[in-house]
Amino acid sequence: MTAAGADARGKQARGLRTRARLIAATNQVVAEVGFANATTKAIAEAAGVAEGTIYRHFTDKHHLCLAAVLEANADLVDVVAQLPDRAGSAPVADVLGNALRTLASLRSQLLPIELSLLTQPALRASLTASAGDDTMEPVRAIADYIEREQALSRIRPTLDPGQTSLVLLSTLFGIAMLPGSDDRRHHERTVEEAIDVLVAGLVADR
Amino acid sequence: MTAAGADARGKQARGLRTRARLIAATNQVVAEVGFANATTKAIAEAAGVAEGTIYRHFTDKHHLCLAAVLEANADLVDVVAQLPDRAGSAPVADVLGNALRTLASLRSQLLPIELSLLTQPALRASLTASAGDDTMEPVRAIADYIEREQALSRIRPTLDPGQTSLVLLSTLFGIAMLPGSDDRRHHERTVEEAIDVLVAGLVADR
Amino acid sequence: MTAAGADARGKQARGLRTRARLIAATNQVVAEVGFANATTKAIAEAAGVAEGTIYRHFTDKHHLCLAAVLEANADLVDVVAQLPDRAGSAPVADVLGNALRTLASLRSQLLPIELSLLTQPALRASLTASAGDDTMEPVRAIADYIEREQALSRIRPTLDPGQTSLVLLSTLFGIAMLPGSDDRRHHERTVEEAIDVLVAGLVADR
Amino acid sequence: MTAAGADARGKQARGLRTRARLIAATNQVVAEVGFANATTKAIAEAAGVAEGTIYRHFTDKHHLCLAAVLEANADLVDVVAQLPDRAGSAPVADVLGNALRTLASLRSQLLPIELSLLTQPALRASLTASAGDDTMEPVRAIADYIEREQALSRIRPTLDPGQTSLVLLSTLFGIAMLPGSDDRRHHERTVEEAIDVLVAGLVADR
DNA sequence: GATGAATGAGTATTCATTCAT
DNA sequence: AATGAATGAATACTCATTCAT
Incomplete structure (x- = not known):
């Protein structure tokens, strides 16, 4: 053997x-x-x-969906993992913009199964219980990145990294849910507009 | 009688x-x-x-939910109706900020039934078909407001009003869906952070 | 109305x-x-x-079966209710014999559904919980009758009324379960034989 | 090898x-x-x-259970095999009483699998078909014993040996099924009471 | 208009049995 | 001979919808 x-x-x-x-x-x-x-x-x-x-x-449908969520989430985690180390390597608009662009496309894949978590409280509970950290990984990675750029004075220092990270991801999530999100062209333009506004909001010096 | x-x-x-x-x-x-x-x-x-x-x-459960969505949406429509006319009356951060703050709280009420639309593609279809305009009213109102402020040079002229309006609402929607959105304090702080970043992104002159 | x-x-x-x-x-x-x-x-x-x-x-199959058992048991309860008062009114062989004969025939009807209780511990539990007393009524009634006949010195005084009552009913139950119990003739003869032996055993003076 | x-x-x-x-x-x-x-x-x-x-x-679960029943039954057969030859060797109360006592304890072991026969008519059919004789062996052995004791005038001559044998075994079976049969003490007392009544009923001279 | 009993297609899940390895 | 992954028919139960009252 x-x-x-x-x-x-x-x-x-x-x-x-x-x-x-x-x-x-x-x-x-x-x-x-x-x-x-x-x-x-x-x-x-x-x-x-x-x-x-x-x-x-799988013991039941429940656990099958759990596995599906984690699987879909794994790609997301990979993408954001190196983000913090890129702080300062290029303009925020480029580094963060590219990351958000990639996340936006992955989010679309993840979205349907993620939605089920919101609809089914029971699923949500066991996800945070069993996998916990992994689903929050993107939030943490982006917060880290923001913090480092703040240290380099390239992002407004008054912003809370954790909260701001949530805002960025929420926007992507919200856009993914828009009724017309199956029209790719339009969807991508909306994402670009969002990145434009958000990044401008992060770096604005007022 | x-x-x-x-x-x-x-x-x-x-x-x-x-x-x-x-x-x-x-x-x-x-x-x-x-x-x-x-x-x-x-x-x-x-x-x-x-x-x-x-x-x-109601002919079926379908139409009952439709009516329920429209009902919940009516409040939203009222809030944004006067927004365009407020353009120029006060700093964008104040006018738009207040509107978004109010919308954010209403969104939370609307959310559960709205979620059903996303989960049930069939419902979504007949909503846009039968009611169409009303649910898009907030998007239009905010787009109008943005356009007028652009005319006053108080919002970046390169932004597309329609797209940007979608981005703003998407962010509120995304935040309303965050797992911890039942913790009011935290949720409100996230909304504030979002408004801060978004408004800054709109008015930034670069 | x-x-x-x-x-x-x-x-x-x-x-x-x-x-x-x-x-x-x-x-x-x-x-x-x-x-x-x-x-x-x-x-x-x-x-x-x-x-x-x-x-x-019925909330589930469980409760439907429960209702069915109680229904079937109700007839049994009726038959034995007057038994104690008949003590002394006629020879034990007649009074008790007739009662056991009637019980035997009713038992056959009750048996199949009663078996489910033995096979399904869960059912058994909720029966004793919800109905409790009724299913034990026949045991008590026969025990009462035995006790009264003992007072009249027509049944051996050393027998424990409760235990003996159980023995009588167990025999009927066991007979009802015999493989050939669908052959009526044979089955009735077995019941007669049982009544003969049991009554003789009760009144025997040794 | x-x-x-x-x-x-x-x-x-x-x-x-x-x-x-x-x-x-x-x-x-x-x-x-x-x-x-x-x-x-x-x-x-x-x-x-x-x-x-x-x-x-085994060709199917069916036949596996069949084999299991026969296996469990084998012990029973052993116990009763020598019973007929003991006729006359000691008082009926002793010889038959001891046999019934032993059978009662074995019955408890056999009971669960035997119950399946009653619950599953199909199983029952193929048991009587395929194995036939063995399961009836105890009935025959006890009937033989009764017949020999009748020849010795130690058991009532009017009783039918076969029927009576069935009655004895039915009682043991019925007792084994009593709800409280897991309470050993009580169960054994019930068995004793049964043996007392039954043996008395067999030997009674009226 | 309103009721609530009845419907039946549909759901997740179980389990004896088969089959490729 | 033994394995265990795969099967698929069957089960108890749900729920939007219909209909007689």
């Missing part, structure tokens, strides 16, 4: 692939038809497995 | 009161238990009527 | 009839296919109503 | 051990959680094998 074979023991290869497919299918279906209509039947179909298979991998 | 007189009205007094109670009950129930758990049974109970009565006044 | 009409208010006539039909259907279906196979679907069909109707009358 | 030698046996040692473990696990699990909750998953876990393994040894 090879090392690879040993790794596959317990969680066999096929099982892992199915699990991944289920998570992907959940994000896809929730995005397509909304959380309320994301039935286990629809998810199973999208994943190309039988309905019962869901329950070999 | 004769029977003939009552008939002539088309919508009798009792019927109107029941209708109003149903709308109020819907907003209340959705706010309390979330849209997913806002069953027709719960709404009927909260309104003090039988379940079947709902269908005397 | 008549008095009858007033009585029907709240629990309307149609509703009460449906409720009764559901209870009857439950006893019938359980008797036919066994508790494990007595699905809500089968019960609803037997009652001639839709499956969802069950839940207008 | 060569591979050829192992093959020649048809049923290999490992297979037999697994089979035995499955039967034991079935009796154990049914006793612990009741037949309704004795899933193949639970049984496989208790036996320390994979679920699929069950189907190497």
Whole structure:
């Protein structure tokens, strides 16, 4: 038996692939038809497995959605991780602007499943319980970045880094929810406008 | 009052009161238990009527929610109606700041039922179809205000009024959705921070 | 509105009839296919109503079965109620024999649904909780009768009335469960044999 | 041991051990959680094998339970086997009393799995079909004993041995099912009372 | 207009059984 | 022989909607 074979023991290869497919299918279906209509039947179909298979991998729909949220969130975390270290490396408008641009596009993917958290208090509770820190990671990273730029006098010193970080992300979130957000062109222009206003608001010297 | 007189009205007094109670009950129930758990049974109970009565006044649950959204939205419309005429009457930070502050508090009330629109694509569609204009009224009013202030050179001329209006409202919406938005103190401080950044971004001269 | 009409208010006539039909259907279906196979679907069909109707009358299957057990038990209670007063009125073999004969036939009806209590600990618990006394009524009545006959020196004084009552009923229960209990003839002969042995055992003077 | 030698046996040692473990696990699990909750998953876990393994040894759950019942029944058969030969060797109260006492304790072990037969008509059918004789062995043995004691004039001659045997076993069965049968003390006293009444009923001369 | 009993399609979940490895 | 991932039919229960009163 090879090392690879040993790794596959317990969680066999096929099982892992199915699990991944289920998570992907959940994000896809929730995005397509909304959380309320994301039935286990629809998810199973999208994943190309039988309905019962869901329950070999997740104790219930609840936990499947949890896993889907965390999965979608992981990309977001990656993007913002290096942000603080970029402070001072280029104009705030460029560094923060690019980060927000990227986050905005990821947010769109994350949004549908994230919405379910707001609609379903129970889900929200167990997310903060089980994963806790990860979902707040973007907030922290951006706050860190703001703090460092403030130290370099490139962002207004009176702004509270934590609060301001929340404002930036809230705006992206709000925009992602706009009715016309499926019209890409228009959506991107709105994001640009938001970044313009927000960054200007951060660096304004008055 | 004769029977003939009552008939002539088309919508009798009792019927109107029941209708109003149903709308109020819907907003209340959705706010309390979330849209997913806002069953027709719960709404009927909260309104003090039988379940079947709902269908005397609304063709289905769908239209009941629609009416509830419009009702909740009406207050919002009132607040922003006079905003354009206030352009130039006081510093942007004051006029727009106050408007946004008020909108932020109203948004919180509106939020639960509004969320249902996002969760239920079908509802969203028929809202824009049937009511269309009213829900966009705040966007227009703020865009008007921005345009007038631009004419007075008190807001950056390069900003697109419509897009910028969307950005402002999106931020309020995003903040209303933040997990901790039930902690009033913290929530209000976040709103203040947002208004600070946004207004600064609007008026910044660079 | 008549008095009858007033009585029907709240629990309307149609509703009460449906409720009764559901209870009857439950006893019938359980008797036919066994508790494990007595699905809500089968019960609803037997009652001639839709499956969802069950839940207008009972919070869940659990409570429907509970009601069915109590209903079936009510007849048993009636039969034994007058037993104690018959002590001394005729030979033990006649009075007790007749009572046991009647109980045996009723037991057969009650048996299937009663079995569910043994199989489903949860059901058993809530039965003793909610109805408690009624199901023990037969045991008490027979114990009373035995005690009175002991006072008349017509039953062995060394026997414990409570324990002995349990033994008599256990035998009927055990017989009702015999594999061949659907062969009436044979079953009745077994009951006769049991009554013969048991009564002889009670009155034996040794 | 060569591979050829192992093959020649048809049923290999490992297979037999697994089979035995499955039967034991079935009796154990049914006793612990009741037949309704004795899933193949639970049984496989208790036996320390994979679920699929069950189907190497039994065509279905049905046949596994059948085997388990027969296994549990085997002990009962052993106990009663020598009973007929003890006729006349000691007072009926002693010989039969002891046998019934022993049977009562074994019955308690057998009961849970036996109950499943009553709950599942299909199982019951195939048991009488496939195993037939063995389960009736105790009835026959006791009937034999009664007949021999009748020949010795120590049991009432008018009693039908077969029917009476059924009555005796039914009583034990009924007592085993009493709600309080987990309270050992009380349960044993009830058994004693039953034996007292039954034996007295058998030997009574009237 | 109002009622509330009845409906039935739909939901998440379970579990005996199959099958590729 | 053994595994355990996958299956899919079946289950109890929900809920928007209809309809007789």
